[in-house]
Amino acid sequence: MAKDRIQYVCDECGHTSTKWLGNCPNCGSWHTFKEFKVERKSASEKEHKGKVDGIAESPPPQKLEEIESRSEDRFMSRIQELDRVLGGGFVSGSFVLVGGDPGIGKSTLTLQIGKANAEMKVLYCAGEESAGQIRQRARRLGVSSDNFYVYTDTNISNILKEARKLAPDLLIVDSIQTVYRTELTSMAGSIQQVKECAALLQQLAKKQNITTLVIGHVTKDGNIAGPRVLEHMVDTVLQFEGDGNYNYRMLRSLKNRFGPAQEVGVFEMKESGLVDVLNPSQLFLSDYDSSVSGNAVICSIEGSRPLLVEVQALTTSSNYGTPQRTANGFDQRRLSLLLAVLEKRGGYQFSGQDVYLNVAGGLKINDPAADLGVVCALISSLLDKSIDGDIAFLGEVGLGGEIRAVNKIDQRLGEIEKLGFSKALIPQASSPERECSLQLLKASNIMDAIEKPFSKS
Incomplete structure (x- = not known):
């Protein structure tokens, strides 16, 4: 043997x-x-490969021209922000993976699907909670549907059996790390158990046309736990982001075979569950105070959605030999790069200053168009001069101190205009195609840009 x-x-x-x-x-x-x-599979299992757990065999090879083509058959979850991230709702027979930190709202969101769409038949397979606990949480969230079924077995064979028998519109597995296959002796959550169970769920989704949504744990770095092949097997990977100290949650599509990747939906966590935020810019700017130095408004693109966000900078004299550089919601290495550009190209000295940068609302900004707003916020704090409250910033800063053009300029300016701002500081090379009522202030380098936002004229 x-x-x-x-x-x-x-x-x-x-x-x-x-x-x-x-x-x-x-x-x-x-x-x-x-x-x-x-672990090596037994001979009997190899003989029944393709028929395991009652899943139908694959059809014989077909010519490309003979394959029946049809448009994507979608159904809506009726949670507006979720449907936005999915690209217009669930695709029938798709395999979706949702990841995020513990307690961020993954299970809450999946339970709310039953509330938003009572006609949808949902089978919720729970491996981390009892049926009574799920019932209590469903009552708190207001979920009441005759088509919502709860199953608490974690044996993958039993889950597949019940799914074929019930034929739900949506199968939810919470979570993939809790289900196991009896043919393997390793514990649930091990590398091989996750790979085997995910492969069976993938076959169920594709061959039985049952849309399957799987919740996955994450590592301490925020990446989805388990083998990397798990993310390759699924059609869509959704990642929950958010700071536990804030009520805002962002659902981002890291991969989507049926829609745009990097699309973002915004939710607010309340006692009644996750609530759609249809105008996130207005929410994130609700506490913006333009009279305080170091505060600036940037326009960032998250997916296809422009967001106006407040960045706050604070510089103080350092009491230590090495000045501190702290960033919350912004790449710390990018902050160090911008400080170096300001010292080398702008002549502003930060070598003896502790620098703190914060993106208000707990968001994480990766858009390079935020550079110009961050630079102006840093100078505002260093000089202790407040920025004009009617101006918003967008532009990428290069190593030579130049202000580079950014994409989707018309969408960004439209959002700035909609939120009631009267001015926008943009790169000299940017040329909007549509007319707007904003006063466009253009700058080609950081020295030219820094002179404009402090003028009240």
């Missing part, structure tokens, strides 16, 4: 290797490789 094969798997990213490595070549983590056995 052949022995089980030994593999080493990275705890952080799921990268596999035939030998132990001190440093993971995929994610760069140190001392994260753990040994595990790759």
Whole structure:
């Protein structure tokens, strides 16, 4: 009888290797490789490959021209922000993965689907809560539907059996790390269990045309736990983002075969559950105070949606040998780069200053168009001069101090205009195609840009 094969798997990213490595070549983590056995399937299981758990066999090969084509058959969750991120609702037979930090709202969102669309038949397979606990939470969220079924078994064979019997419009598995296959001796949540169970759920979705939504755990770095192949197997990967100290949540599509990737939906967590935020810019600017130095408004594109967000900068004399650089919601390395450009190209000295940067509302901004607003906020705090409250910023800052053009300029200016601002500081090279009522202030470099926002004229 052949022995089980030994593999080493990275705890952080799921990268596999035939030998132990001190440093993971995929994610760069140190001392994260753990040994595990790759279990060999029995002969009887190999014989029934393709028929396991009652899943139908694949059809024979077909010519491309003979394959019946049809438009995507979608159905709406009737949660507006979720449908936006999915690209217009669920596609029948799709396989969706939702990840996020514990307590951020993954299970809450999936339960609310039953509330928003009572006609949809939902099978909720819970591996982390009892049926009574789910009933209590559903009552708090106002979920009451005759088409919402709860199943608390974590054996993947039983889940597939009940799914085929009930034929739901949507199958929810909470979570993939809790389900197991009895043919494998490893514990639920292990690398091989996750891969095997996900493969069976994928077959169920594609061959039985049952839309499947799977909740996944995340690592301490916020990446989806388990083997990387899990993200390749699914059609859509949704990531919940948000700071636990704030009520705002962002649902971002990291991958979507049936819609735009990087699309973003915004929710507000309330006692009654997650509530759609249809105008997030107005919400994030509700506490904006233009009379305080270091405050600036930027326009960032998240997915296809322009968002106006407040950035706050604070500079103080350093009491230590090495000045501190702290950023919340903004890349700290990008902040260090912008400070270096201001010192080298602008002549402003930050070498003896502690610098703190915060994106209000708990958002994380990766758009390079935020550079210009961050630079002006830093100078505002350094000089202790407030920025004109009627101006918003957009522009990328290069290493030479130049202000570079950004994409989707018309969408950004439209959002700035809609929120009641009268001026926008934009790159010299940007040329809007549509007319707007904004006073457009253009700048080609940071020295030219810094002179404009402090003028009240």
